[in-house]
Amino acid sequence: MAAPSRPAVPPAASDEPALLRPEIAAMAGYVPGEQPQDEGWVKLNTNENPYPPSPAVADAVVAQLAGRAPAKYPDPLAGRFRRRAAEVLGVDPEWILCGNGSDDLLTILVRTFVGAGEAMRVPTPSYVLYRTLAAIQGAACEELPFAPDWSLPEGFAAPRTAAGLPVRLAVLPNPNSPSGTIVPRRDLESIADRFPGALVIDEAYGDFADADCLGLVRSHRRVIVTRSMSKSYALAGVRFGFAVARPEVVRELEKVKDSYNCDALSIAAATAAIADRDWLRGNRATILATRARLSVALERLGFAVEPSQANFVWCTHPRRPHRPLYEALKARRILVRWMQYPGWGDGLRITVGTDAEIDTFLNALGEILAST
Ligand SMILES: Cc1ncc(COP(=O)(O)O)c(C=O)c1O
Numbered sequence: 001m002a003a004p005s006r007p008a009v010p011p012a013a014s015d016e017p018a019l020l021r022p023e024i025a026a027m028a029g030y031v032p033g034e035q036p037q038d039e040g041w042v043k044l045n046t047n048e049n050p051y052p053p054s055p056a057v058a059d060a061v062v063a064q065l066a067g068r069a070p071a072k073y074p075d076p077l078a079g080r081f082r083r084r085a086a087e088v089l090g091v092d093p094e095w096i097l098c099g100n101g102s103d104d105l106l107t108i109l110v111r112t113f114v115g116a117g118e119a120m121r122v123p124t125p126s127y128v129l130y131r132t133l134a135a136i137q138g139a140a141c142e143e144l145p146f147a148p149d150w151s152l153p154e155g156f157a158a159p160r161t162a163a164g165l166p167v168r169l170a171v172l173p174n175p176n177s178p179s180g181t182i183v184p185r186r187d188l189e190s191i192a193d194r195f196p197g198a199l200v201i202d203e204a205y206g207d208f209a210d211a212d213c214l215g216l217v218r219s220h221r222r223v224i225v226t227r228s229m230s231k232s233y234a235l236a237g238v239r240f241g242f243a244v245a246r247p248e249v250v251r252e253l254e255k256v257k258d259s260y261n262c263d264a265l266s267i268a269a270a271t272a273a274i275a276d277r278d279w280l281r282g283n284r285a286t287i288l289a290t291r292a293r294l295s296v297a298l299e300r301l302g303f304a305v306e307p308s309q310a311n312f313v314w315c316t317h318p319r320r321p322h323r324p325l326y327e328a329l330k331a332r333r334i335l336v337r338w339m340q341y342p343g344w345g346d347g348l349r350i351t352v353g354t355d356a357e358i359d360t361f362l363n364a365l366g367e368i369l370a371s372t
Pocket of ligand 1: 047102177
């Protein structure tokens with residue numbers, strides 16, 4: 001859905017060549033979650049970490065600003081980050097590619113693997129951006145529905161779409177958004193054994209889960225894992241993410257990325273953040289405890305809540321329409337994400353905030369349910 005405020009492109013005279021590529025003219029742009037810029041919101045809609053990042057981040061950024069970094073181009077491969085992350089992950093630095101948020105890496109991956117007229121495959125409901133990236137590329141995006149228990153559908157490993165197009169790339173978020181659920185590693189291993197294209201496991205929320213799929217990158221040369229620093233490291237405003245892949249794959253991805261896709265300040269911030277393991281452990285434990293409390297409280301209010309391994313929960317109410325609940329919360333300056341998937345249904349995705357934010361949300365939701 002294009003933002004209504006964008007000026008319309010004037011219609012071309014019949015003999016004028018088209019201004020836009022037809023794929024762009026035909027596609028709906030991705031609509032990011034609401035990001036109000038005024039104060040006073042309880043913001044539980046875009047899965048940001050509710051706590052400030054490691055204090056080491058501010059020190060690292062200030063040191064960069066005070067030095068020569070602002071006047072110089074940054075390291076194109078963010079070597080400092082790669083070396084630090086490699087130690088943490090137990091891989092060599094050549095296995096890591098950095099990006100301007102993991103969205104940047106997803107863009108690079110789609111541009112690298114899928115050509116116009118070919119296809120990528122994603123499960124649905126999942127991260128809506130994947131479909132947009134395929135549309136920009138002029139590629140088809142086959143969306144296969146998750147099974148009711150959020151396992152992957154039969155056919156996720158098939159080499160061709162139902163319409164016969166070759167599937168060059170399959171992407172799935174794990175944990176998934178919006179459900180927060182996880183596909184077990186053994187199931188992904190079985191897909192990786194059979195799928196002939198590139199298999200991207202988007203672990204934007206992986207640090208909140210019980211297990212990850214980094215091991216599959218070592219054992220399967222077509223598997224790539226992407227990670228975000230936005231959620232578990234509280235750096236959504238800084239924009240930094242990374243992919244883990246075989247070095248020969250990373251070298252190909254380097255050809256496609258912008259030369260300086262990560263700036264000096266974000267490299268410094270992300271390097272300091274990933275080095276502070278105590279901060280990550282403490283923050284994760286806090287978020288998981290609040291997540292458990294939130295899930296139980298939502299069930300008490302009559303919602304069905306999916307078992308989440310992320311920093312958000314997905315809930316549906318058997319009797320109450322979801323959109324009015326989202327609107328009533330918004331009227332009280334509490335933002336959650338109402339998500340609707342055509343042909344599938346809708347629900348509310350609620351980010352795990354601070355304990356105080358979650359109390360404010362639960363009290364408001366309880367009042368709304370009781371009064372409407
Ligand atoms: C599944 C998934 N992948 C990737 C991203 C992008 O994260 P970022 O670009 O902030 O690293 C998001 C953001 O919400 C997400 O939900």
